[in-house]
Amino acid sequence: MPTSTASPLRSLALLEARRYARHPLFLVGLGLLLLATVASALQDPVPADLLTQPLVPAMTLGVFGLVVAARLTRSAQDSLDTLGASPVPERTRTAALLLACLVPAAVGLVWTVFTLLWYAANRPSPDAWWYDTLPARDVVGYLLAAGAVASYGGPVLGVVVARWLRWAGAPIVAAVGLIAVTIAGQGIIEPLRTVRTVMPWTHWYGGDNGAGADYYYQGDPSWWLAYTLCLCGLGALAALCHDRTARTRGLVLCAAVLAAAAVATTTLAMVAGPQETRLSPATLHPEQVG
Amino acid sequence: MLRHAVRALPVPVLVATGPVAALLLWLVDRWPWAAWPAAGVAAATVGAAAAQLFNEPAAAIVDALPRPLWWRTTARLMPAALLAVLWLALVPLVDLDGAGRTPFVQLEGVVTILCAAACTTWLRRRGQHSPGPAVGAALLLVLSFLALWNPLEDVLPLYPYGPPPAPWRTAYLLWGCGGAAFAVVLVLAMLPRRARQVSG
Secondary structure (H helix, E strand, O other): OOOOOOOHHHHHHHHHHHHHHHOHHHHHHHHHHHHHHHHHHOOOOOOOOHHHOOHHHHHHHHHHHHHHHHHHHHHHHHHHHHHOOOOOOHHHHHHHHHHHOHHHHHHHHHHHHHHHHHHHHOOOOOOOOOOOOOOHHHHHHHHHHHHHHHHHHHHHHHHHHHHHOOOOOHHHHHHHHHHHHHHHOOOOOHHHOHHHHHOOOOOOEEEEOOOOOEEEOOOOHHHHHHHHHHHHHHHHHHHHOOOHHHOOHHHHHHHHHHHHHHHHHHHHHHHOOOOOOEEOOOOOOHHHOO | OHHHHHHOOOHHHHHHHHHHHHHHHHHHHHOOOOOOHHHHHHHHHHHHHHHHHOOOOOHHHHOOOOOOHHHHHHHHHHHHHHHHHHHHHHHHHOOOOOOOOHHHHHHHHHHHHHHHHHHHHHHHHOOOOOOHHHHHHHHHHHHHHHHHOOOOOOOOOOOOOOOOOOOHHHHHHHHHHHHHHHHHHHHHHHOOOOOOOOOO
16 A cells, blocks of 8 residues: 655645635635736836835735635634544644745745745836835845735734634724734834834835925835844744744743844834935925826 | 514624724824825725625525515615615725715715625526625725726716816716616526516
8 A cells, every 4th residue: 555755844834835825815805916916017117115125015915815724724613613623733734824825925925036036137217215225235124124024924923813712703803903013003102103113014105295395204125124034933823822832942942032132123124224224316206297 | 674684684794894984084184195005995895795685595495485586685685785784884984084975985985885796696696696705806806906996087086186177076977877787787686586477
């Protein structure tokens, strides 16, 4: 009799990844991402607010992914509740789901690379906040964090919500709560602008000032990238820790190290880099200049 | 009918979404120009909550009882109407400061509730027991995305903002037509099924 040599984690991760890739909400999000990306890429002239573009994958892959991952987690758990037992421990099933969340993350990474390359060749006005006015490190760091990492962070949060909260409406409330908190934490509240780097998603581009110029907020996007990666790691550990048998000393130590790293990196994202909101030259939006 | 409507109320969903919708509207009130998309997200949240009203947790039992779908949907439309009235009453309290228009935000919410009612009732008619979470999630996510980033803004200006030349008339027309279409779908979904003729 042929036997499978693949580890349970690998088999389960592949199975969950296939389920993720076929989920209707993931496909709807993917369709919206493609539509928005093509529509932006075809715009002429190239939009000056390119730093707002990561909102598209963060929403279509990250927030949509929160609900998709929560649904997948709950549906598997509901089936197991009916069956009574599983030959695979919960921590392995959670790890498989966390690996399946790499599906949207991979799409988010492809989107980020495409955006960075496409708009390196098709640049906006030289006065816009992009490669010509910012260090390439900041542009790449911000797009990676707000695009690719957010595409993984949202689904990871979905797994955490589904593992810890049994209420069926929790993922939807978490999704809308995340959107609400992110709108508040995107820098529109001036006194909170400095500390906005504690948010899992935020802006550096602050919109136009109504007189032809664009804002660029303070802080260092590269350190914020490190912070968002720490948040993903903490989310994964929080999901794994739902299984009592997974709460080993090593895992707790790992969580403590990641939490300390998250505090350090978000603080650095606040205090490093320029410390004032900057304005582009006032010729960026000629229609606004009287 | 009233008793059915009260028993069908998903109190936890309403309790959870109320503060989030209020937070979103407060953001619009406080920073209308910067947080204008939050009005669209709030309307989508209300629609997602409305979708839960049309769930039938005990469908296997009630579908076999004499009360038809149209009766149960009519009963469930009462809390949905209450939700719409609450929305219509709350929105004028938000100071939009010219960024948006109060009747437009009110229309968004009502059409979203109608859309939720129509889609869930249609799916219930097709045999799904609890389509509320799926319809609610899809409605919330897609409309929130369009409120934040509409890739077809020039063709389908669903969430305009600011003074003219913002395409308010087109937006009103789009939402109005959408509302009318969803109302028709809702009525069609509620119509009693024709009994199948058994030949021979």
